[in-house]
Amino acid sequence: MFEVISKEMLSPAICRMKVYAPRLAASARPGQFLIVIPESHGERIPLTISDYDSVEGTVTIVTQRIGVSTGEICALEAGDCFSDVVGPLGQPSDFVGQSREELAGEHFIFIAGGVGTAPVYPQVKYLKEAGAHVDVIIGAKTSDLLIYKDEMRQVCDNLFICTDDGSEGFHGLVTGLLEKLVSEDGRRYTRAVAIGPMIMMKFAVQTARKLGLPITVSLNTLMVDGTGMCGACRVTVAGKTRFACVEGPEFNGYDVDFDEAMRRQGMYRVQEHEAEVEYEHECKIGRTR
Numbered sequence: 001m002f003e004v005i006s007k008e009m010l011s012p013a014i015c016r017m018k019v020y021a022p023r024l025a026a027s028a029r030p031g032q033f034l035i036v037i038p039e040s041h042g043e044r045i046p047l048t049i050s051d052y053d054s055v056e057g058t059v060t061i062v063t064q065r066i067g068v069s070t071g072e073i074c075a076l077e078a079g080d081c082f083s084d085v086v087g088p089l090g091q092p093s094d095f096v097g098q099s100r101e102e103l104a105g106e107h108f109i110f111i112a113g114g115v116g117t118a119p120v121y122p123q124v125k126y127l128k129e130a131g132a133h134v135d136v137i138i139g140a141k142t143s144d145l146l147i148y149k150d151e152m153r154q155v156c157d158n159l160f161i162c163t164d165d166g167s168e169g170f171h172g173l174v175t176g177l178l179e180k181l182v183s184e185d186g187r188r189y190t191r192a193v194a195i196g197p198m199i200m201m202k203f204a205v206q207t208a209r210k211l212g213l214p215i216t217v218s219l220n221t222l223m224v225d226g227t228g229m230c231g232a233c234r235v236t237v238a239g240k241t242r243f244a245c246v247e248g249p250e251f252n253g254y255d256v257d258f259d260e261a262m263r264r265q266g267m268y269r270v271q272e273h274e275a276e277v278e279y280e281h282e283c284k285i286g287r288t289r
């Protein structure tokens with residue numbers, strides 16, 4: 001059984017859990033993801049891996065409550081079990097194949113948006129241990145929605161914070177801060193990696209293009225089976241159909257058709273909203289699934 005070993009709330013709607021999954025923890029690499037099924041017959045939810053510990057046999061996942069299924073995950077407590085946890089899925093980040101000598105010459109800038117900050121953490125940790133220089137931008141709407149600040153400070157060279165409302169750090173979006181760091185402060189980077197909402201990644205790519213920076217993005221598409229069979233996760237990359245679950249989730253940002261990816265991501269918004277309304281009604285009358 002996939003027991004929840006510990007749970008904490010990072011903000012009122014974002015929870016972090018350590019889950020006992022020893023085989024997954026032993027083989028997970030930065031950039032990969034997993035699928036959880038909170039209860040039998042429940043929905044399969046793809047989540048990025050926020051940390052893994054092969055000695056403890058645990059993986060860490062961070063979930064934002066945005067609908068019925070993510071609500072079911074956030075309702076689990078230490079001692080409860082997931083019906084299933086499948087993974088690691090997808091390809092590891094491309095830098096995982098690079099030697100220490102190659103990575104020592106790299107200066108990465110990570111652009112982390114909102115809850116997308118959690119999967120940035122294992123990548124930064126891996127790169128620092130491998131000898132690369134790594135700076136990180138974390139952006140959130142407001143100060144209380146910033147996550148992983150302390151953890152990230154422990155593993156990166158420089159951490160830069162921004163908030164949309166100016167309540168902490170730079171007042172503005174991650175793209176504005178990236179541009180400031182490079183164009184005004186004269187910081188030099190060899191590669192960028194952006195992980196967060198699709199719209200953020202789209203504009204991060206535009207900014208990177210302007211700055212002449214190669215950029216990798218991690219696509220959080222719709223997913224069902226996670227094994228390349230159903231086609232739910234298909235995206236157009238460099239004019240070709242690719243399956244994010246087996247060929248991604250990371251791709252060269254310049255090649256991604258973001259407008260199509262965002263359209264596909266929103267395909268079930270009406271049904272998701274209806275399911276949430278029904279779930280809230282059932283909770284109110286004391287008849288939850």
Ligand code: NAD
Nearest residue numbers: 113114115116139140141173174175196197200203218220
């Ligand atoms: P958010 O909407 O608060 O955005 C986070 C930051 O992204 C903002 O503070 C801003 O700096 C930047 N941003 C947003 N829109 C932008 C734009 N138009 N131009 C430039 N920068 C922009 O983030 P949230 O509410 O935490 O959203 C969570 C989203 O992240 C969900 O959609 C979730 O699916 C996604 N997510 C993605 C991954 C992934 O692997 N890509 C992983 C986890 C979560």
Ligand code: FES
Nearest residue numbers: 224226228231245
């Ligand atoms: Fe089904 Fe990728 S999620 S093919």
